[in-house]
Amino acid sequence: MPKIVSARLIVTSPGRNFVTLKIQCDDGTTGLGDATLNGREMAVASYLQDHVIPCLIGREAHRIEDIWQYLYKGAYWRRGPVTMTAIAAVDMALWDIKGKVAGLPVYQLLGGAAREGCMVYCHANGTSIEDTIATAIRHRDEGYRAIRLQCGVPGLASTYGVAKAGQRYEPADADLPSESVWSTEKYLRVVPELFAAAREALGWDVHLLHDVHHRLTPIEAARLGKDLEPYRPFWIEDATPAEDQEAFRLIRQHTTTPLAVGEIFNSIWDAKHLIENRLIDYIRATVVHAGGLTHLRQIASLADLYQVRTGCHGATDLSPVTMAAALHFGLSIPNFGIQEHMPHTDETDAVFPHHYRFEDGMMHPGDAPGLGVEIDEALAETYPYKRAYLPVNRLEDGTLWSW
Numbered sequence: 012m013p014k015i016v017s018a019r020l021i022v023t024s025p026g027r028n029f030v031t032l033k034i035q036c037d038d039g040t041t042g043l044g045d046a047t048l049n050g051r052e053m054a055v056a057s058y059l060q061d062h063v064i065p066c067l068i069g070r071e072a073h074r075i076e077d078i079w080q081y082l083y084k085g086a087y088w089r090r091g092p093v094t095m096t097a098i099a100a101v102d103m104a105l106w107d108i109k110g111k112v113a114g115l116p117v118y119q120l121l122g123g124a125a126r127e128g129c130m131v132y133c134h135a136n137g138t139s140i141e142d143t144i145a146t147a148i149r150h151r152d153e154g155y156r157a158i159r160l161q162c163g164v165p166g167l168a169s170t171y172g173v174a175k176a177g178q179r180y181e182p183a184d185a186d187l188p189s190e191s192v193w194s195t196e197k198y199l200r201v202v203p204e205l206f207a208a209a210r211e212a213l214g215w216d217v218h219l220l221h222d223v224h225h226r227l228t229p230i231e232a233a234r235l236g237k238d239l240e241p242y243r244p245f246w247i248e249d250a251t252p253a254e255d256q257e258a259f260r261l262i263r264q265h266t267t268t269p270l271a272v273g274e275i276f277n278s279i280w281d282a283k284h285l286i287e288n289r290l291i292d293y294i295r296a297t298v299v300h301a302g303g304l305t306h307l308r309q310i311a312s313l314a315d316l317y318q319v320r321t322g323c324h325g326a327t328d329l330s331p332v333t334m335a336a337a338l339h340f341g342l343s344i345p346n347f348g349i350q351e352h353m354p355h356t357d358e359t360d361a362v363f364p365h366h367y368r369f370e371d372g373m374m375h376p377g378d379a380p381g382l383g384v385e386i387d388e389a390l391a392e393t394y395p396y397k398r399a400y401l402p403v404n405r406l407e408d409g410t411l412w413s414w
C-alpha cells in the first residue's frame with residue numbers, strides 16, 4: 012500500500028491563478044489535485060500548507076474515504092468553500108494516485124463509462140446581439156452542440172457575462188475588484204431579443220444556455236423564464252442568489268424553463284433542499300469546490316433520485332486538473348447532464364499537459380492511468396501568482412448589488 016511521504020503546493024498564473032496540490036507516495040507515485048478558489052486562492056493554499064499537509068504524511072494513499080472523513084469531521088469547522096476546496100484537492104490527488112497504481116483511468120474506478128462522452132457547452136460572449144451570434148455560429152461550426160449566450164446590455168458598461176465594445180472584462184488584469192453598474196430593467200429587455208435572434212440564426216438543433224449570475228429577484232427571474240420559453244433554452248443558470256432557496260419555488264410556479272444552480276455550492280447540504288423539492292433541473296456543484304469526487308458522487312446520487320442531472324461548473328478559473336476530474340466523473344455517473352467547457356489559454360494547457368480531448372461537441376477524459384493530467388513545474392514557475400478578483404456591481408443609485 013503506497014504511503015504519503017510528501018505533499019506540496021504549486022501556485023501559478025498562466026492567464027489565471029491556479030493552486031495545485033501534488034502528493035507523493037513512498038513508491039514514487041504522485042497525484043495532482045486542484046485547489047483553486049477564484050479570488051481567494053491563497054486562503055486555500057494556507058489551509059492546505061499550514062493545516063492539512065502535516066496530517067497527510069504517513070497515511071495510506073488508498074484510504075480515500077477515511078482520509079476524506081478525517082479531514083471533514085476532524086476539522087470541527089465543517090463545510091465552507093475554503094475547507095471543501097482544500098479537501099477536494101486532497102481527494103482528487105488520491106484518486107489520481109489510485110488510478111496510476113491500478114493502471115486505470117479514474118472513470119474506470121468509478122464504475123466505467125456510462126456513455127460515449129460528455130456533452131459540453133461553450134461560451135459565446137459578445138458586445139452586441141450580432142456579435143454574440145457570430146461567435147455562436149463559429150462555435151457551432153467547431154462542433155459544439157450547446158452554447159451559452161451572453162451579450163452586452165445597451166446603456167450598461169461591461170461586467171462579468173455582459174461585455175461592451177472596447178470594455179471587455181478581463182479578470183486577470185484587475186488588481187482590485189472592478190466596479191460596474193447594473194440595471195435589471197435594461198438586462199431583461201435584451202436577453203429575450205438575443206434568444207429570438209439566436210434561434211433565427213442557429214435553428215433548433217443546438218442547445219442554448221444563459222447565466223444570470225445571481226442578479227435577479229424571484230419574480231424577475233420568473234419573468235425571464237417565461238420570456239425565454241418560446242426559444243426553449245436548455246437552462247437558465249443562477250437566476251437568483253441561492254441562499255434563499257424557497258425563491259426557486261416561486262420561479263417554478265411561473266415557468267417551465269429549466270433551472271440550473273450550484274456552482275458556488277460546496278456541500279450536499281447546500282443542494283439537498285433544492286433537489287428534494289424538485290426546485291432545480293441541473294446541479295452545478297463541481298469537483299473542486301464541493302469536496303472532490305468522493306463528495307460530488309454523493310450529491311449526484313441524491314440528485315439522481317429526483318431526475319436532477321449534473322451540469323458541472325467548468326470556467327477557466329478551474330484548472331485542467333478539475334476539468335479532467337469532471338470528465339471522469341461525468342462519463343461514469345448515471346445522471347450526467349452537460350459539462351461546461353471554457354477552453355484554457357495555450358499557456359495554461361502547456362503548464363498542465365493532459366489527455367482529455369474534444370470531439371464533435373463531446374469531451375472524453377482519455378485512458379491514461381489516473382486523472383491523465385500532469386504539471387510542468389519549471390514552466391509553472393515562470394508565471395508567478397498575481398492577485399485577481401471578480402468584479403462587483405452596483406445599481407444605478409450606487410447600491411451594492413452583486414458580482
Ligand SMILES: O=C(O)[C@@H](O)[C@H](O)[C@H](O)CO
Nearest residue numbers: 049222274324325326328
Ligand atoms: O458559469 C460560469 O462560468 C461563470 O459564472 C463563472 O463561474 C465565473 O467566472 C466564476 O467562475
Ligand SMILES: [Mg+2]
Nearest residue numbers: 222248249274
Ligand atoms: Mg455561472
